Amino acid sequence: MTQNYRITLLPGDGIGSEIIAVAVNVLKVVGKKYNIQFEFTEALIGGAAIDATGEPLPADSLDICRNSDAVLLAAIGGYKWDSLPSHLRPEAGLLGLRAGLGLFANLRPAKILPQLIDASSLKREVVEGVDILVVRELTGGIYFGKPKGIFETETGEKRGVNTMAYTESEIERIGRVGFEAARKRGGKLCSVDKANVLEVSQLWRDRITKLAQEYPDVELSHMYVDNAAMQLLRAPKQFDTIVTGNLFGDILSDAAAMLTGSIGMLPSASLGASGPGVFEPVHGSAPDIAGQDKANPLAQVLSAAMMLRYGLNEPTPADEIEQGVLEVLQKGDRTGDIMSPGMNLLGCRAMGKALIQVLEAK
Ligand SMILES: NC(=O)C1=CN([C@@H]2O[C@H](COP(=O)(O)OP(=O)(O)OC[C@H]3O[C@@H](n4cnc5c(N)ncnc54)[C@H](O)[C@@H]3O)[C@@H](O)[C@H]2O)C=CC1
Numbered sequence: 001m002t003q004n005y006r007i008t009l010l011p012g013d014g015i016g017s018e019i020i021a022v023a024v025n026v027l028k029v030v031g032k033k034y035n036i037q038f039e040f041t042e043a044l045i046g047g048a049a050i051d052a053t054g055e056p057l058p059a060d061s062l063d064i065c066r067n068s069d070a071v072l073l074a075a076i077g078g079y080k081w082d083s084l085p086s087h088l089r090p091e092a093g094l095l096g097l098r099a100g101l102g103l104f105a106n107l108r109p110a111k112i113l114p115q116l117i118d119a120s121s122l123k124r125e126v127v128e129g130v131d132i133l134v135v136r137e138l139t140g141g142i143y144f145g146k147p148k149g150i151f152e153t154e155t156g157e158k159r160g161v162n163t164m165a166y167t168e169s170e171i172e173r174i175g176r177v178g179f180e181a182a183r184k185r186g187g188k189l190c191s192v193d194k195a196n197v198l199e200v201s202q203l204w205r206d207r208i209t210k211l212a213q214e215y216p217d218v219e220l221s222h223m224y225v226d227n228a229a230m231q232l233l234r235a236p237k238q239f240d241t242i243v244t245g246n247l248f249g250d251i252l253s254d255a256a257a258m259l260t261g262s263i264g265m266l267p268s269a270s271l272g273a274s275g276p277g278v279f280e281p282v283h284g285s286a287p288d289i290a291g292q293d294k295a296n297p298l299a300q301v302l303s304a305a306m307m308l309r310y311g312l313n314e315p316t317p318a319d320e321i322e323q324g325v326l327e328v329l330q331k332g333d334r335t336g337d338i339m340s341p342g343m344n345l346l347g348c349r350a351m352g353k354a355l356i357q358v359l360e361a362k
């Protein structure tokens with residue numbers, strides 16, 4: 001029996017259309033093999049949506065996403081829209097999508113692939129075997145807290161304000177995702193905060209500590225975010241699962257990318273309590289290389305694999321895509337961001353073709 005899935009594609013801006021095209025081709029190939037029919041619908045978000053409609057997340061786009069089984073997003077943003085006020089920028093579209101779909105949990109795995117150890121910025125002995133999952137809270141914290149804005153003070157000076165706030169229930173629900181994930185992985189959860197300074201982090205630490213009583217099989221530790229950034233680069237193998245807030249998770253997952261060789265390799269899954277998830281690379285729209293066929297499409301392809309696994313409950317084709325990525329790297333194929341001496345330098349499209357060849361041969 002053929003399984004049908006409705007997938008919303010959000011190419012967004014910059015390298016988005018280049019990398020999403022590769023992921024769609026990959027999905028079609030594995031779909032054929034596993035009797036899965038994808039019905040793809042493209043919708044606007046970010047700068048592309050602003051140019052077409054004046055809004056970073058048109059109501060139409062959110063409706064299309066809500067009515068699909070899963071959403072595959074590339075990235076939004078670019079220089080062209082940088083001078084717009086926050087609420088009209090492409091980034092507001094992304095935050096609106098996450099909030100609109102209730103995607104409070106962002107899973108960001110950072111796993112070192114043996115084929116890419118030489119592409120890492122760190123020494124082999126530091127990164128070999130690294131396998132970290134960052135569980136980032138995605139619909140709260142300083143990206144959403146109120147008040148926010150640029151206000152005028154009594155003296156006429158401008159004052160920029162953002163608010164980092166978490167309720168106990170928000171902390172508890174993301175904490176549970178962290179504990180459950182740690183339980184299925186290496187059994188260790190590190191909660192990252194800034195409880196030495198921030199009240200919001202003191203509440204965070206308190207709630208996570210209480211929650212630990214329900215997970216006696218998980219070893220919980222706490223770390224301040226500044227130390228966590230340093231430890232990630234100094235001794236990343238001490239980490240198994242990290243649970244943290246929106247801002248800290250955003251920053252730490254980019255740092256973790258450099259353990260794995262490039263941000264062009266890191267996928268993510270954004271999930272809510274119900275409804276479709278959004279699957280997107282950790283990186284942004286890379287405007288500096290957009291339109292040049294230089295982007296690494298593998299983070300997007302691996303996000304499609306996460307979509308199959310977490311969004312559609314299709315682990316077998318997900319495994320096959322991940323295996324295909326390992327094999328194409330094993331052959332020595334590399335985009336510029338993960339290039340090392342003696343390897344074959346490919347553009348985005350050629351990397352896509354190389355991967356399709358590997359998958360079709362399976
Ligand atoms: N989820 C999203 O849609 C995100 C959007 N952004 C937006 O993207 C725009 C650019 O932001 P940046 O800070 O420059 O971050 P970025 O992640 O787009 O780029 C940082 C660096 O990594 C490189 N890079 C990123 N993805 C790559 C890939 N697949 N292959 C090869 N190289 C890659 C870029 O060329 C650049 O040198 C901004 O407008 C930002 O707001 C940033 C992060 C996430």
Ligand SMILES: CC(C)CC(=O)C(=O)O
Nearest residue numbers: 091094095143250282283
């Ligand atoms: C608009 C930003 C919050 C996007 C970002 O940097 C991310 O989600 O990693």
Ligand SMILES: [Mg+2]
Nearest residue numbers: 250251254282
């Ligand atoms: Mg980020």
